[in-house]
Amino acid sequence: MASKSGSNRLVVPGAKQALEQMKFEAAQSLGVQIPADGYYGNIATRDAGSLGGYITKKLVQIAEQQLSGNQR
Known part of the structure; x- marks a missing residue:
């Protein structure tokens, strides 16, 4: 079983x-x-x-917006 302190560390504080x-x-x-x-x-x-799947789709949309310079 995976532990809570595994490799899923957040890079940005407050992202949780x-x-x-x-x-x-x-x-x-x-x-x-x-x-x-x-x-x-x-x-x-x-x-x-x-x-x-829904969350992944939204994260990709956010990343695409940021890369194109259209931050919300």
């Missing part, structure tokens, strides 16, 4: 909060219920995959 917000926004737009207790073991694999 922004990523958490993006996760909640993605879940809301896809109609996936995020558990209040923070335990994700009951989320279906399909829903988790949808969330990951």
Whole structure:
């Protein structure tokens, strides 16, 4: 099993909060219920995959905007 202190270290301080917000926004737009207790073991694999794909798509869009000089 992977540990929490693994290789997923954030490069930008404060990015964790922004990523958490993006996760909640993605879940809301896809109609996936995020558990209040923070335990994700009951989320279906399909829903988790949808969330990951949606978040990746949004991160790519943000990066493309920044590279083109059109920051929001």
